[in-house]
Amino acid sequence: MYRIKNSKHLASVINYTNLSNMISEAEMTEFLNQAKELNFNTATINPTYVPLAKEILADSNVRVGSVIGFPLGFENTESKVGEALSLVENGADEVNTVINLNHVASEKYDLIEDEARQIKEALGDTTLKVIIESKILEDEQKANVVIRLENANVDYIKTSTGFLTPNHIYEIVNDINIFQKYAPKTKIEVYDGIDIWKMAHQVLTAGADLIASNNGYQIVSKYKELRENTQIKPKPITLKK
Amino acid sequence: MYRIKNSKHLASVINYTNLSNMISEAEMTEFLNQAKELNFNTATINPTYVPLAKEILADSNVRVGSVIGFPLGFENTESKVGEALSLVENGADEVNTVINLNHVASEKYDLIEDEARQIKEALGDTTLKVIIESKILEDEQKANVVIRLENANVDYIKTSTGFLTPNHIYEIVNDINIFQKYAPKTKIEVYDGIDIWKMAHQVLTAGADLIASNNGYQIVSKYKELRENTQIKPKPITLKK
Numbered sequence: 001m002y003r004i005k006n007s008k009h010l011a012s013v014i015n016y017t018n019l020s021n022m023i024s025e026a027e028m029t030e031f032l033n034q035a036k037e038l039n040f041n042t043a044t045i046n047p048t049y050v051p052l053a054k055e056i057l058a059d060s061n062v063r064v065g066s067v068i069g070f071p072l073g074f075e076n077t078e079s080k081v082g083e084a085l086s087l088v089e090n091g092a093d094e095v096n097t098v099i100n101l102n103h104v105a106s107e108k109y110d111l112i113e114d115e116a117r118q119i120k121e122a123l124g125d126t127t128l129k130v131i132i133e134s135k136i137l138e139d140e141q142k143a144n145v146v147i148r149l150e151n152a153n154v155d156y157i158k159t160s161t162g163f164l165t166p167n168h169i170y171e172i173v174n175d176i177n178i179f180q181k182y183a184p185k186t187k188i189e190v191y192d193g194i195d196i197w198k199m200a201h202q203v204l205t206a207g208a209d210l211i212a213s214n215n216g217y218q219i220v221s222k223y224k225e226l227r228e229n230t231q232i233k234p235k236p237i238t239l240k241k
Numbered sequence: 242m243y244r245i246k247n248s249k250h251l252a253s254v255i256n257y258t259n260l261s262n263m264i265s266e267a268e269m270t271e272f273l274n275q276a277k278e279l280n281f282n283t284a285t286i287n288p289t290y291v292p293l294a295k296e297i298l299a300d301s302n303v304r305v306g307s308v309i310g311f312p313l314g315f316e317n318t319e320s321k322v323g324e325a326l327s328l329v330e331n332g333a334d335e336v337n338t339v340i341n342l343n344h345v346a347s348e349k350y351d352l353i354e355d356e357a358r359q360i361k362e363a364l365g366d367t368t369l370k371v372i373i374e375s376k377i378l379e380d381e382q383k384a385n386v387v388i389r390l391e392n393a394n395v396d397y398i399k400t401s402t403g404f405l406t407p408n409h410i411y412e413i414v415n416d417i418n419i420f421q422k423y424a425p426k427t428k429i430e431v432y433d434g435i436d437i438w439k440m441a442h443q444v445l446t447a448g449a450d451l452i453a454s455n456n457g458y459q460i461v462s463k464y465k466e467l468r469e470n471t472q473i474k475p476k477p478i479t480l481k482k
Contacts, residue, residue, distance in 0.1 A: 021313040022377060024346035046315040048343045068320075072262040072311065074287040075324060076331070079309075082323040083316060090317070101263035102289045136263060 002205040007224040008039065010197065013204060015189065016040040016216035019067065019162065025052065032056040034217045041210060042094060047087060054091030065094035065129075068119075071161035073098030073133070077115045081122045094127040095119070098161060099149075101133060104141050113148035120153050129156035129189055134175050135164045142175065143182045150183035158189040162214070166193025173206045180207060197223040243446040248465040249280065251438065254445060256430065257281040257457035260308065260403065266293065273297040275458045282451060283335060288328060295332030306335035306370070309360075312402035314339030314374070318356045322363045335368040336360070339402060340390075342374060345382050354389035361394050370397035370430055375416050376405045383416065384423045391424035397451070399430040407434025414447045421448060438464040 004010050016035045018028070028049045035043035036057055044065035045053055053064045068083035069075040075083075084095050097119060103111045120128045132145050146157055157179050159172065167175070172192050179188050190203050191212035197219045203211050213219060245251050257276045259269070269290045276284035277298055285306035286294055294305045309324035310316045316324075325336050338360060344352045361369045373386050387398055400416050401407065408416070413433050420429050431444050432453035438460045444452050454460060 019313075021315045022342035022346050024343070027346070028343075046313070046343065047317050047320070048315050048341060068316075070313065072260075072287070074262045074289050075309075076288050076327050079288070079320070079324040079327050082327075083320040086317050086320050086323075100289060102265070102269075102287065105263045105265035105268070 002201060004197075004201060004204070004223070007220050007228060010200070010223055011038045011040050011216070011220045013210055014040050014200070014216045014219065015042040015044050015065065015191075015210055015212035017044040017162070017191065017212045017214050019044065019046055019070070021046060023049075025049070028052060029056065035062050036060045038217060038220050040216055040220075044094070044096065044212065047083075047090070050087055050090040050092050063093040063127075064091060065096060065127075066092045067096045069097045069100075071098060071163040073100050073131075074102055075100075077118055080115065081119055084119055084123055084126075088123065088126050092126065094129060095123060096129045096131060096158065098131045098133060099145060101136070104137065104145060107144075109144050109148050112145060113152050116149050116152035116154050120155075127155045129158045130154045131158040131161055131191075133161055133164065134159045134171075135167055139174070139178060142178050146179050146183040146186070150186045154186060156187045156189045156210070157183055158191055158212070160191045162191050162193075162212075169199065169202055172203055176203075176207045195219070197226075243442060245438075245442060245445070245464070248461050248469055251441070251464050252279045252281050252457070252461045254451055255281050255441070255457045255460065256283040256285050256306065256432075256451055256453035258285040258306075258403070258432065258453045258455050260285065260287055260311070262287060264290075266290070269293060270297065276303050277301045279458060279461050281457055281461075285335070285337065285453065288324075288331070291328060291331040291333050304334040304368075305332060306337060306368075307333045308337045310338045310341075312339060312374075312404040314341050314372075315343055316341075318359055321356065322360055325360055325364055325367075325369075329364065329367050333367065335370060336364060337370045337372060337399065339372045339374060340386060342377070345378065345386060348385075350385050350389050353386060354393050357390050357393035357395050361396075368396045370399045371395045372399040372402055372432075374402055374405065375400045375412075376408055380415070380419060383419050387420050387424040387427070391427045395427060397428045397430045398424055399432055399453070401432045403432050403434075403453075403455070410440065410443055413444055417444075417448045436460070438467075 042063040069080045187209040189210040190208045195215040283304040310321045428450040430451040431449045435454045436456040
C-alpha cells in the first residue's frame with residue numbers, strides 16, 4: 001500500500017492539469033496561483049500560457065508542462081519537434097506528446113520509436129512524456145508501443161490525453177502492469193479521470209510515479225481537511241499493567 | 242433555393258473529410274479511392290497521409306487538404322506556421338487551422354488576426370481555411386472573430402472542427418448570416434454533422450460555398466440513386482388543344 005505521508009507529499013506526486021483551449025488569462029492566472037499555493041509537482045497547461053506560467057511559478061518548485069501534437073498525435077514528426085522547441089524557448093520544463101496512432105493501426109511501430117527518439121534528442125534535458133491513449137488500444141498494441149518508447153529513452157509513459165472517456169481503475173492497473181513489464185525503466189504517469197484522493201491513492205498504490213488531474217487542488221484540499229485539519233482528541237488511555 | 246444540377250455538381254461542393262487519428266494505410270487508401278471515384282472538391286485528411294493522398298489523387302481534380310493546430314488551436318503561432326509549411330512540402334493544396342480560442346476568452350482579437358495573417362503569408366497561394374469552432378462561441382464573439390479573419394485575407398471561414406456536438410441547421414444558418422454580414426468577401430465552409438443530402442442542400446441554400454462531411458460518399462451515392470438511377474417512365478401526356 002502506497003503511503004501518503006501528508007498533503008505536501010500528495011501534492012508532490014500530482015501534475016495539476018488544465019488543458020482547456022478556451023481559458024482567459026485571468027482564469028489561467030487563478031489556476032497557476034492554486035498550483036503555486038499547494039506546491040504541486042507540475043502545472044500542465046496549454047502552450048498559449050507557458051510564458052505566463054513561467055512568470056507566476058518562477059519562485060516556486062512547480063514545474064511547467066505543456067503539450068505538442070495534442071490531443072490527436074497525427075502531426076508530422078518535423079512539426080512535433082518544432083512545437084517542442086518552441087515550448088522550451090518559452091520556458092517549459094516538460095513536454096507531453098501523443099504517439100501517432102495511425103502508425104499503430106498500420107503496425108508501423110518503428111516509426112513510433114523513431115519519432116519519440118527525434119523529439120527526445122531535440123529536447124535534451126527537458127522532460128518528455130509520451131501519451132499512448134490507452135483507451136483506444138488493445139493490450140498487445142500497448143506492449144508493442146511501450147517497448148519502443150523505452151528504446152527511445154522517453155522519460156515518462158502516460159496513459160491518456162484526458163479527452164476520451166477515462167478508464168476504470170481496473171483498466172488503469174492493467175495499463176500499469178503492462179508498462180512495468182514491457183518498459184520497466186520508464187516512469188509512469190496516469191491521467192485518467194482521477195478526481196478524488198482515494199482514487200489517487202489507488203493509482204499510486206498500483207505503481208504510478210505521478211498522477212495528472214484537473215482536480216488536483218480539490219484532491220489535496222480534501223485530503224488536508226480530512227487528515228490534517230480534523231480535530232480528534234483521543235481520550236487518555238490507561239494501559240493494563 | 243440552391244440548385245443541385247446533378248451528382249457531379251453535388252460532389253464538386255463537398256469536402257470529403259476523414260480526420261480520424263487511428264486509421265491504417267489500407268483504410269486511408271480506400272477512403273482516397275472513394276474521393277477519386279466521385280471526384281469531390283477536396284479530400285481532407287490527417288497530416289500522416291498527405292503524401293499518400295498526393296500520390297493517389299495525382300491524376301484527379303480532387304484537392305488535398307489537411308489540418309494544423311487541430312482540433313484545439315492553442316499552439317503557438319510559430320508552431321502553426323511550421324506545421325503549415327511542412328504540410329505544403331508534403332503536397333497539401335489546403336490547410337485548415339483553428340483559431341486560438343484562449344484569445345477569444347481574453348478578448349484579444351488582434352492576436353487572432355495577427356496569427357491568421359502570419360499563416361496566410363507563409364502559405365502564399367495555398368488555400369487557408371480557418372475554423373472558429375462556433376459551437377462554443379457567442380454570436381458577438383463570432384462577429385468579432387470573422388471581421389479579423391477577413392482582414393487577414395484568409396480564404397475560407399469554417400464553422401467547426403467536427404470534434405464537438407454538431408450545430409442544428411438553425412444554428413448553422415445563423416452562423417452563415419453572421420459570416421456574410423461581418424466577413425462578406427470571405428468564402429464559407431460548413432462542417433457540422435452533415436450526413437444526408439437534404440441537409441447538404443439546406444446548408445448550400447443558406448449560402449455556404451462548401452460543405453465538409455465525413456459522409457460525402459454516402460451523400461452523393463444516395464443522391465445519385467434517388468435522382469439519376471430512378472427509372473421513372475412517365476405515361477405519355479396528351480395536351481389539351
